[in-house]
Amino acid sequence: MDWKTFQALLSGVNKYSTAFGRVWLSVVFVFRVMVYVVAAERVWGDEQKDFDCNTKQPGCANVCYDHFFPISHIRLWALQLIFVTCPSFMVVMHVAYRDDRERKYRAKHGEDAKLYNNTGKKHGGLWWTYLISLFVKTAIEVSFLYILHRIYDSFYLPRLVKCSESPCPNTVDCYIGHPTEKKVFTYFMVGASGLCIVLNICEIIYLVSKRFARIARKVKGRGRHVPVHHDDYSDDPFNNHSHPMSKLEMKERPPSFNTANKSSLRPPMLRIEDKIRASAPNLSIPS
Template sequence: MDWKMFQSLLSGVNKYSTAFGRIWLSVVFVFRVMVYVVAAERVWGDEQKDFDCNTKQPGCPNVCYDHFFPISHIRLWALQLIFVTCPSLMVVMHVAYRDDREKKHRAKYGEEAKLYDNTGKKHGGLWWTYLLSLFFKTGIEIVFLYLLHMIYDSFYLPRLVKCDVKPCPNQVDCYIGHPTEKKVFTYFMVGASAFCIVLNVCEIIYLISKRIARIIRKMKSRDHLVALQHEHYKDHDNVRYHSVPMKRLQLKPTFKGSDELRASAPNLSTAA
């Protein structure tokens, strides 16, 4: 497998990742891929040849090896690394889709027109894609750890296994090659996988808490703006309400029918 090409495909993920995502990517390539390529592959290079049984019965060592190692650790880890890094490609593909939409939008409406402020910024659909990729990565890590534990009953590798599977004539003793090295690398890869799970969970909590904090800030700013507008309208109404009576008080009261009343009843004015 060409791990260099695999690394180049995921190198763009660093641009769109948070601090936890960058640490996760460093752990994957330094403590998992590099250890896998440099050391682990050599330890498990020819494990079936190093699997010795105290019998010369044809087919017995092969059947016993297949019984105790149905899936090799090294191949299971290779599948795990491939599957666990594939969700990160979802983010790269989503950003590439945004870039394509941005180019088409500018070609149609001019270079000044912008569809996105930043195509790699985690807002809208890209935020959901990034969050789903974290859930997928965490789920894949847990599933592969469970498979490894279920297939081998534990993460511990014994030095001696007893096999009574046909065509073995009776119960035979089989010895695993380099058991201590394999046990150390198994614990190391399991620990690195568990650490990656912790990083993914921390990044999920960070993204959700940051999104909630942003929503709360928007709600507070909106409520503050509404309160300012309400206060402005209230002050405007108070000014208008108090200004109208003042104008009315300055007006002198006039009675349009006073002259007619005096002309029609002169005696009333004399008596008064």
């Protein structure tokens, strides 16, 4: 893989990442890949030649070196960087799969048809892919830190080691080349790996909390549109006035006795003169 292809892949990962993911990618690329390529690889380049033992017994130095360095730091970090960056490419592959489905869907239903509003938006399956990639990256980082801690006794590199492995004739003293410089780079790479673990955990918390907040807003929005149904009668069968009545119910309900008394249903009283005038016949004779 050349640097242009690697840069294109990293650009795709950076495009579909959150803020924590972009910081994580910067830490991996600047503080781990660049340090590994520029400085660390040169420090461990001649480690076996600088591993000197105070004996000329053939094979003793090689056996002692293999005993104290079953796997080199530089090769272990190379494997760690490869395995750590691979889960991030899962997101890029998932987005590419969505783009391909979108292209086929538009070719079948027209250019205006859309299968996804945004193929790079972390919803549905892409959200799960992104979350799983974070868990995988965190597990890989922790696993490699545990391996380095288990092999090299808490990341410590002594200046002098004593070896009694066969074919050494007796217990011999072996000296590690550049022990202080290797110790500094070891602590630096371990610290960068720990920082990446913290960033992954923060990103997991951010994604999960954001998802729960979105679900809570949806549930709250649905609750506002649900009509509330009241019972027609209260628990007390002799008291039905606990709930307010609507205007339609008041119109349909017959008036009570007091309302009927207060209403002016009776005809107005006529005056006596009007009664007499109405009852007396008109005896006038027209002229």
